[in-house]
Amino acid sequence: MRSRTLVATLVLSAALVGGSGANAPAAAQTGPTIASVLPVVLWAATGTVIGAVVWPMIVGGGAAAAAAPGVMTAGSLLNTGAAVGTVVGGVGYLLTR
Numbered sequence: 001m002r003s004r005t006l007v008a009t010l011v012l013s014a015a016l017v018g019g020s021g022a023n024a025p026a027a028a029q030t031g032p033t034i035a036s037v038l039p040v041v042l043w044a045a046t047g048t049v050i051g052a053v054v055w056p057m058i059v060g061g062g063a064a065a066a067a068a069p070g071v072m073t074a075g076s077l078l079n080t081g082a083a084v085g086t087v088v089g090g091v092g093y094l095l096t097r
Contacts, residue, residue: 040090047089048082055081 058081 040093043093044086044090047085051081051085052079055079
């Protein structure tokens with residue numbers, strides 16, 4: 001019983017591996033607008049979160065005390081670091097292109 005299962009698995013695996021060459025490769029279906037805007041938005045969002053987390057550590061004092069509860073609320077994104085991170089993230093992507 002076990003050897004039949006092993007043989008069936010090997011035959012099925014060989015069929016799947018061998019048959020995959022007939023399929024067309026996957027390609028993203030995006031337009032030129034979304035392809036250029038989406039990475040900038042994602043980099044800006046990443047910069048916002050990094051800025052919101054790092055800013056209180058850089059400034060220290062009251063900003064660090066305000067961030068003590070953590071960055072688990074939307075209010076933690078309302079600081080200068082988040083704004084700067086948004087710009088740096090978006091511009092950073094444009095500069096790396």
